[in-house]
Amino acid sequence: MSISTLFVEGIFWSVGIFIAVYMSMSIGFYCFLLLLSFLQLKKESHLNKLEKLDEYFDVNYAKPVSILVPAYNEEAGVVETVRSLLSLKYPQLEIIVINDGSTDATLSTLIEHFQMAKIPKVIRKELPTAAIKGVYQSTIIPFIYLLDKENGGKADALNAGINMSQYPYFCSIDGDSILETDALLKVMKPIVQSNNEVIASGGSVRIANGCDIQMGTVLQVRISKKPLVIMQVIEYLRAFLLGRVGLSKFNMLLIISGAFSVFSKSWVIKAGGYSADTVGEDMELVVRLHRLMNEEGKKRRIEFVSDPVCWTEAPETLRNLS
Amino acid sequence: MLDQELKYLISLIFAISAVLTFLIIYLTASRLLERKNERRKEWYFRKFKDEIYNYLLAGEKLSRHLIPICKWKIEAMEHVFLQYIKTAQNEEMLMRITNYAEIYLLDYYRKLLCHRKWSIRINTLYCINEFQLTALAEDVESLLYKKKNYTKEEYFEIYKLLVKKQRNCEQMVCYFAKIGDIFSEFEYRRLLMEMTEQQIEGLLFALHKLPYSLQLSIFDVIGIRKLESCIPALEQHLQAKDIEMRLRVLKAMSQFPHLSNLDQYYRFAESQHWQERLMFAKLTQHFNEKEAIAFLLRLIKDPSWWVRQQAAKSLQMLQSGYQMLESIIKENEDPFAADMAKEILRKADNK
Numbered sequence: 071m072s073i074s075t076l077f078v079e080g081i082f083w084s085v086g087i088f089i090a091v092y093m094s095m096s097i098g099f100y101c102f103l104l105l106l107s108f109l110q111l112k113k114e115s116h117l118n119k120l121e122k123l124d125e126y127f128d129v130n131y132a133k134p135v136s137i138l139v140p141a142y143n144e145e146a147g148v149v150e151t152v153r154s155l156l157s158l159k160y161p162q163l164e165i166i167v168i169n170d171g172s173t174d175a176t177l178s179t180l181i182e183h184f185q186m187a188k189i190p191k192v193i194r195k196e197l198p199t200a201a202i203k204g205v206y207q208s209t210i211i212p213f214i215y216l217l218d219k220e221n222g223g224k225a226d227a228l229n230a231g232i233n234m235s236q237y238p239y240f241c242s243i244d245g246d247s248i249l250e251t252d253a254l255l256k257v258m259k260p261i262v263q264s265n266n267e268v269i270a271s272g273g274s275v276r277i278a279n280g281c282d283i284q285m286g287t288v289l290q291v292r293i294s295k296k297p298l299v300i301m302q303v304i305e306y307l308r309a310f311l312l313g314r315v316g317l318s319k320f321n322m323l324l325i326i327s328g329a330f331s332v333f334s335k336s337w338v339i340k341a342g343g344y345s346a347d348t349v350g351e352d353m354e355l356v357v358r359l360h361r362l363m364n365e366e367g368k369k370r371r372i373e374f375v376s377d378p379v380c381w382t383e384a385p386e387t388l389r390n391l392s
Numbered sequence: 393m394l395d396q397e398l399k400y401l402i403s404l405i406f407a408i409s410a411v412l413t414f415l416i417i418y419l420t421a422s423r424l425l426e427r428k429n430e431r432r433k434e435w436y437f438r439k440f441k442d443e444i445y446n447y448l449l450a451g452e453k454l455s456r457h458l459i460p461i462c463k464w465k466i467e468a469m470e471h472v473f474l475q476y477i478k479t480a481q482n483e484e485m486l487m488r489i490t491n492y493a494e495i496y497l498l499d500y501y502r503k504l505l506c507h508r509k510w511s512i513r514i515n516t517l518y519c520i521n522e523f524q525l526t527a528l529a530e531d532v533e534s535l536l537y538k539k540k541n542y543t544k545e546e547y548f549e550i551y552k553l554l555v556k557k558q559r560n561c562e563q564m565v566c567y568f569a570k571i572g573d574i575f576s577e578f579e580y581r582r583l584l585m586e587m588t589e590q591q592i593e594g595l596l597f598a599l600h601k602l603p604y605s606l607q608l609s610i611f612d613v614i615g616i617r618k619l620e621s622c623i624p625a626l627e628q629h630l631q632a633k634d635i636e637m638r639l640r641v642l643k644a645m646s647q648f649p650h651l652s653n654l655d656q657y658y659r660f661a662e663s664q665h666w667q668e669r670l671m672f673a674k675l676t677q678h679f680n681e682k683e684a685i686a687f688l689l690r691l692i693k694d695p696s697w698w699v700r701q702q703a704a705k706s707l708q709m710l711q712s713g714y715q716m717l718e719s720i721i722k723e724n725e726d727p728f729a730a731d732m733a734k735e736i737l738r739k740a741d742n743k
Contacts, residue, residue, distance in 0.1 A: 090401075097408070101408070108415075113510060113511060114511060115511065116509065116511040116512060116515065117511045117514060117515065189738060190734055190735070190738065191735065192731045192732065192734075192735050194697060262576075262578050263576050263578055263579065264576055265576040265577055265578070265605060
């Protein structure tokens with residue numbers, strides 16, 4: 071055999087072994103997560119889920135939450151998004167819509183629809199953000215605020231919302247998420263129960279295609295007949311019920327869904343807020359929170375709630391998916 | 393050599409596929425059985441819902457069909473009763489559910505309290521609490537004396553029943569000291585809200601024997617429930633070395649409509665901890681107006697944003713508070729104080 075043949079064979083072997091080792095580790099890790107999640111879900115499978123969430127609704131126990139809704143050029147859907155949040159069952163919350171320098175009629179639509187008036191609000195600037203142009207408050211629903219600012223991206227908008235929020239916890243949501251009425255109660259449950267040990271909590275996101283949804287409530291869960299949607303359903307179930315349940319058990323959750331998640335404001339501010347120069351700002355924040363927890367040496371956790379709390383529409387065609 | 397490695401790889405793939413296939417078959421079979429059970433229970437409820445309704449709300453006699461002779465019928469009746477309890481508040485209805493459970497379900501629950509599956513034990517304890525089966529209190533209490541280690545959720549359900557049944561404070565103190573600090577403050581508050589004033593007073597006198605989170609929760613609940621008989625004992629803890637304890641006592645005090653011995657609070661106006669200054673600003677509602685204004689005009693210029701905010705809120709609640717806040721805005725000596733005054737006045741105008 072010539073030297074060049076031997077060299078090429080050697081490269082193929084090395085690459086092959088590398089792939090084999092990597093795949094073995096990856097499959098082995100996911101098999102381990104599968105086993106953990108299987109045991110955890112089996113343990114809870116016979117549990118009576120009729121537990122009363124009403125006790126968490128008592129204002130003496132509930133922790134107030136600020137819901138942050140970043141909006142950029144969303145004149146078509148922003149009013150519906152805010153209206154759906156009004157049906158959330160929670161004793162004390164405020165809704166802050168952050169208009170991130172929209173070039174369409176997002177600002178005027180919100181001002182007109184919720185009859186908002188400009189207010190001289192004092193904002194503590196704990197995270198650096200783009201300049202604030204003005205703060206508005208709804209005259210008909212006083213806990214809805216609108217923060218108008220220069221464009222800076224989703225992360226910058228969320229940081230501005232954090233600066234303005236008055237409550238110790240904030241919740242970030244996507245504009246197209248459909249939340250169940252007790253979603254906030256379910257996602258706050260680990261935080262309320264944990265003596266401030268849980269600093270962030272995320273819920274399971276499920277695909278709404280095919281389900282019977284009326285007035286922001288899922289009346290019946292059904293599966294779509296389209297193969298592309300079914301594939302996405304399976305992938306969501308794998309990602310949430312296999313990966314995240316297993317990782318949450320060991321406090322190794324590196325991402326909680328930006329579609330609906332709750333964070334402790336003080337910890338996020340200590341970690342430096344959302345990073346404006348990255349694409350997956352929610353994952354990046356969670357990783358920094360883990361680092362902060364390790365550096366401070368405090369016993370804190372980031373948890374995942376396996377109950378579905380958030381429903382989202384999945385693309386039904388390859389074109390939309392791409 | 394390559395053949396051997398390929399053989400290993402293929403065997404591994406087969407092994408993993410076999411495990412996954414087994415899992416799919418197991419999950420499918422479990423789900424089919426579960427659906428069959430659910431359909432049976434739904435049929436049972438649809439057939440007898442009028443009879444159940446008449447029994448629970450009008451006290452009419454139940455037919456023999458509603459005597460739960462098998463497991464799925466018991467589960468169906470449990471589910472129905474829990475739904476009624478969740479959606480309707482009616483003492484007579486709850487009494488009839490308790491009577492039914494005491495006649496037909498006591499032995500069943502007694503057996504399930506010792507089941508090997510955690511979820512079954514938790515469901516049983518949950519039903520015992522919801523159906524208020526105090527007849528099983530001794531069986532539940534005896535669980536504490538077995539050497540087994542229960543999970544936090546089980547201890548919580550056990551203690552939920554015992555706080556209602558047990559009136560002896562010393563025994564309650566022993567129960568709480570026995571398990572250590574396993575509950576969160578939220579869980580302790582839930583337990584304390586079920587207790588009588590005498591029980592809480594008893595715990596307050598034995599505070600040093602109790603877990604730390606329970607101590608803090610006791611202060612919180614005294615404030616929430618405004619238990620005035622506990623004020624003298626509570627005031628003694630204002631001298632505590634632990635700042636969190638002092639803060640909880642101050643917070644509890646701020647929730648009472650009337651307080652005496654106000655001079656013991658003056659030192660908190662100059663505290664090095666902003667949290668104590670904030671609580672003091674809240675407590676000024678109990679002072680006479682002249683005294684309160686003097687303190688609050690100082691605190692509205694405090695270096696801490698939170699103290700300034702509370703001082704402005706407390707000022708706004710005074711009779712001449714509105715004028716005080718307007719004069720702070722006009723004078724504008726301290727721009728931060730003026731900003732806070734504007735914010736509070738704006739919020740007051742919006743209400």
